[in-house]
Amino acid sequence: MDKDYIHIILADDDEDDRLLFTDAFDELKINTKVNTFNDGVELMDYLNTPDAVLPNVLFLDLNMPKKNGIECLYEIKSDDKFKDIAIAIFSTSSSEEHIEETFVQGANIYIKKPSDFTTLKKVLAEVVTINWQYHTSGLNKDNFLLRL
Amino acid sequence: MELKRIYKSSIFLKSIFVVSIFVIFFISAVTFKHISLVGNSSSRVSHSYEVSLELERLMSYIKDSETGQRGYLITRDSTYLTPYLDSKKKIDESFEKVKKYTQGNRLQEHNLRKLEFYISKRQNYLSLTLHLAMGKSLSDKRLKEKFDIGKQTMDSIRKQIDEMNLVEKKMLKAREINYKDTVKVTPVFIYLTLLVTLVLISISYIRINKDLDRLKMTNNRLALLNESSNLAENVGSFGSWELNIDTNEYTLSDNNYSLLGFKPQGFFASQENFLKYIHPEDLNSFKEATDKLVKNVSLPPFTYRIIRKDKKVRYFRTTGRIVINKLGDKILIGTNSDVTDEVLASLSLEQQNLELEASNKELVAFNYAASHDLQEPLRKIQTFVSRLSEKEGNSLSETGKEYMERINNSVERMRILIEDLLQYSRTTKNEKVFEDTDLNELLDNAKLDLAQFIEEKGAKITNQSLPELKVIPFQIQQLFINLINNSLKYSKAGIPPDIKISCKKVTAADEELIPKSNKEKFYKITFKDNGIGFEQEYAEKIFVLFNRLHNKNEYEGTGIGLAICKKIVENHRGFISATGKPNAGATFTIYLPEETEN
Structure with missing residues (x-):
């Protein structure tokens, strides 16, 4: 990579969550650039612009209006130009169905939104510093859900 | 004779x-x-x-x-x-x-x-x-x-x-x-x-006289039988028929005519004439079925519609088989029964079932959505409270800090409650797949899930080897998690929990807890701990939803965990029970049948 920061995108319809997300990265001592989108349509529109800067890690909320996270995941995974993006599912739900489906669709990790800020920071730091190549090669259903 | x-x-x-x-x-x-x-x-x-x-x-x-x-x-x-x-x-x-x-x-x-x-x-x-x-x-x-x-x-x-x-x-x-x-x-x-x-x-x-008498008697008996069979046909709404395959001669009993809305012998009995009353949409399947019969000697019952003389549509069920009479003729005998009520009842039952299923699905969806959507604002309250105490904690008075702490505790409790409720609503048998699963693996997963808690408590868990069974894997894993979690939660202060898991194969007859009518073989898995135990009189109560034995200030718990356990075990056609003594630990026993699926 020729840039010296990690490019991160979050798609989440919840304003509070977007705020907490950017706050957390502001407080973390990692060189990152964070972009946020309000829903799946906005996200996909951005990603599909010809000169878009593709993120290193994409955080996807599942429950979004217009186009939900699963639909976005499906579109991204079916387009070869997005193959280098690591996708982290970032959801309130931790239901078996969602975990199973996103795993099958090819997401890289599943994060249940933590309920305190300290844990949130910890989780985000962990996720953006993962060696994705190493993580993906050993990925299975058990380590797909991030446990801290 | x-x-x-x-x-x-x-x-x-x-x-x-x-x-x-x-x-x-x-x-x-x-x-x-x-x-x-x-x-x-x-x-x-x-x-x-x-x-x-x-x-x-x-x-x-x-x-x-x-x-x-x-x-x-x-x-x-x-x-x-x-x-x-x-x-x-x-x-x-x-x-x-x-x-x-x-x-x-x-x-x-x-x-x-x-x-x-x-x-x-x-x-x-x-x-x-x-x-x-x-x-x-x-x-x-x-x-x-x-x-x-x-x-x-x-x-x-x-x-x-x-x-x-x-x-x-x-x-x-x-x-x-x-x-x-x-x-x-x-x-x-x-x-x-x-x-x-x-x-x-x-x-x-x-x-000849004697034979005549006997013949008369037999004839009487035959007439009586005929009468009673006619009566039976009337009451049972069915009619019998005969078809001589060699001569194509067709005989219909009186009630057949009544079922079609005719007087007895109201039309010339022939297969063509009978076919006239079959609903046009069912005509082909009827012909197929009778063709099969001639080939296969016996005819499994099949249902079709007919149109009566008065244009009413009724459901008939026909069954028959081929017999060979004394003259060597191949004769097809069978019955037609009017099963309209039955068919309509089963149709309406099917409809009701569909409605029930739909409303059940709706309920589950509602339950899930409610719990899920409730979690979201709760999580945010927690996060913002943590953020507030972290950032602005220093400028708060001691009372303010205490209030913050109390808010946090309440929210945490509500979160756990909602999570458990969600878990309970998910523990349904519907659409769950039974798979051959190594229970040892599920136990390991359960321990992994609780690793942090186990470490905190310094607990020691030992287990005998568990069998491989056809189960709903994540439910059994949840069962193990809840049972171990229960033991960890209700441990004595200052004494590290010691949980012993044992397993053996038993027959139903030898176990008091399994109804005597049951003839199956079971795996009996027990979880024995050294915790605070409970009064034996509450042994049944602890499995009831929202039932708690302790004040929530002393021990955290929602009263849902063991109810989930009971539901899971019942989903697998098993049994669960608990025995305990205050301060002497508790033992949870689960029985899982060898063949968990029906």
Whole structure:
């Protein structure tokens, strides 16, 4: 990579969550650039612009209006130009169905939104510093859900 | 049984009939023979009389000729010569007659030849003496000699005729005896055979009467059966039918017509006519089913619609099979039943089931959505509270800090409650897949899930090897998590929890906790801890949703965890129970059947 920061995108319809997300990265001592989108349509529109800067890690909320996270995941995974993006599912739900489906669709990790800020920071730091190549090669259903 | 007897009886009657016919033939043959015999005898009697009569006549003609000759010799009147000359011709005629009558009888023929000789000798001498007497006197010696010979010959004739008469008499006598014998035996014989025939016919009469009675009884019984079957058909709304495959003859019971809205025998029974009443949409499937039947000998029940005479649509179910009757005909027998009520009931049941399923799904979805959506604001309250105490904590008073702490605790509790409720709503059997799973693996996963808590408490968990079973994996894992979590939660302060998990295979009959009617084999898995235990009287209560034994200030808990355990075990057709003693630990026992799926 020729840039010296990690490019991160979050798609989440919840304003509070977007705020907490950017706050957390502001407080973390990692060189990152964070972009946020309000829903799946906005996200996909951005990603599909010809000169878009593709993120290193994409955080996807599942429950979004217009186009939900699963639909976005499906579109991204079916387009070869997005193959280098690591996708982290970032959801309130931790239901078996969602975990199973996103795993099958090819997401890289599943994060249940933590309920305190300290844990949130910890989780985000962990996720953006993962060696994705190493993580993906050993990925299975058990380590797909991030446990801290 | 009854019919068999009648069949046997008919063979008996047939043989009696044949025997009687033979007897009648025999009697008529015998009678004919005897009548012809009688006829013969009488004709022979008359024949004998005729022979004797003719012989007498012959004798008298010979005498006539002699008388005539003598008359002439004495009177020399030629009128006496006429009878002499006439008698010559008459003798010849009479002799021919006798000859004819006695033809075939050797003895008489022999006698007749002798008689003929004597007669001609006598005739010769008569003419000779006549001739001699013409020229000479009657006292001539030669003439006298000739007269003597004539007289002797006459005696011989007489003797011969007597002889012949005697023979005829003897023959007649013999014939009479023979005839009498025959006449005497014949009636006795005929009488006897008639008697035998009479006896045979009487026996058959008795037999026929008996058979008739039996037939009448069988017929009565048959009529009764028929009536009761008609009644049964009426009550049960079904009708029976018969189809002779070889002759294509079709028979429908009365109730079949009523089921189609007709009077009994209201239309000509034929397959074509019946097909007219089948709903056009079901006609093809009906034909397919009956075609199959002819090939497969028996017909599994199939349901189709018919349109009655009054245009009402009803559901029929038909079943049948092929039988071969005594004549070797292939006969298709079967029943048509009106199953409209049944079909409609099952259709409405199906509909209700669908509605129920839908409302159940809705409920689950609602439950899930409610719990899920409730979590979101809660999580944010928590996050912002943590953020507030982190960033602005220093500027808060001690009371403010305490309030913050209390807010945090309440929110945390609500979060756990919602999470557990969510978990409980997910623990349904619907659409869950049973898979062959190694329970040891699920236990390891459970321990991994609780690793942090286990470490915090310094707990020690030991287990025996668990079996491989067909289960819903994540539910059993949840069960293990909840049970271990329970033991960790209710541990004694300051004493590290010690959880022992054991497993053995048992039969239902040996276990008090399993109903006696159950015949299956079970795996009994027990979780024994050294925690605070509980009063045995609450053993059942702890599995009820939202039931707690402790104040929430002392021990965290929502009262949902064990209810989930019970639900999971029941989903696997198993049983769960708990035993405990205050301060002496608790033991949870689960029974999982060897075959968890129905």
